[in-house]
Amino acid sequence: MKVADCCDLIRQRYAEIGSGEQGYIPAAIHCALNTLNDVAQDPSISQSRRDQAAFAAANLLISDHED
Numbered sequence: 001m002k003v004a005d006c007c008d009l010i011r012q013r014y015a016e017i018g019s020g021e022q023g024y025i026p027a028a029i030h031c032a033l034n035t036l037n038d039v040a041q042d043p044s045i046s047q048s049r050r051d052q053a054a055f056a057a058a059n060l061l062i063s064d065h066e067d
Contacts (some may be wrong), residue, residue, distance in 0.1 A: 033057055 003014050016022040025031045039045055039053035 029060060033060055036060070 003011055006014070013022060017024050036053040036057035040050050040057060042050065045053075
């Protein structure tokens with residue numbers, strides 16, 4: 001996926017990180033996994049979104065990519 005394919009909010013944060021306005025996190029996979037875990041366990045979020053977050057997190061964990 002390219003930045004241009006992402007939603008406005010992601011493109012905005014990308015620009016903020018690139019400009020130095022927001023901090024860059026070198027351990028991006030770890031950051032993403034923490035966020036997906038938070039979504040997956042939050043009962044205020046719809047079950048379908050929680051399932052999507054859990055599936056994405058599980059795929060990141062099982063992939064051979066290391067952060």
